[in-house]
Amino acid sequence: MLHFYCLDKRSVLLLLNCNFKITWSSRIGYENANTSKIPSSAGVYEIQGRKTSDGGYTRRFVGTTDNLQRIYAKHLLDNESNEKLKAFLKEKKAFFRYVTSDGETTRKDIEKGLYLKYKHSFNTTDTVSSGSGKYDKINITETNAE
Numbered sequence: 001m002l003h004f005y006c007l008d009k010r011s012v013l014l015l016l017n018c019n020f021k022i023t024w025s026s027r028i029g030y031e032n033a034n035t036s037k038i039p040s041s042a043g044v045y046e047i048q049g050r051k052t053s054d055g056g057y058t059r060r061f062v063g064t065t066d067n068l069q070r071i072y073a074k075h076l077l078d079n080e081s082n083e084k085l086k087a088f089l090k091e092k093k094a095f096f097r098y099v100t101s102d103g104e105t106t107r108k109d110i111e112k113g114l115y116l117k118y119k120h121s122f123n124t125t126d127t128v129s130s131g132s133g134k135y136d137k138i139n140i141t142e143t144n145a146e
Contacts (some may be wrong), residue, residue, distance in 0.1 A: 018135040022099045030094035038069040043100040044110045061122040065105040084121045105132035113138035
């Protein structure tokens with residue numbers, strides 16, 4: 001689920017602040033057998049790991065795609081170009097979660113806002129969206145699926 005509102009603050013320059021409210025899907029274990037549990041919809045996704053110290057989750061990678069199921073399967077292939085992510089998915093217990101969104105610019109803005117908020121450790125400068133360029137500041141409020 002996705003809700004957003006943007007505020008237009010006018011002064012000498014036009015600055016826009018945007019607030020997105022997203023509801024993540026349930027976490028899905030990252031393994032080939034779960035590919036069919038992922039919709040083929042467009043959306044923003046996050047790959048997480050499990051902390052052993054407190055049982056929480058670490059945010060490792062954020063991305064956007066026009067097909068969540070295809071990108072889920074692609075990251076599991078041997079030709080995954082992100083070496084850190086490739087090794088992590090092979091060696092650790094990983095989880096996938098997503099938010100569906102049809103609008104490409106909205107997906108890019110959510111991805112940018114999440115990265116700026118959490119600095120996902122497996123994203124590189126060439127894998128982080130620059131957003132739509134419409135907003136000076138992007139705030140993300142998150143809830144988890146029940």
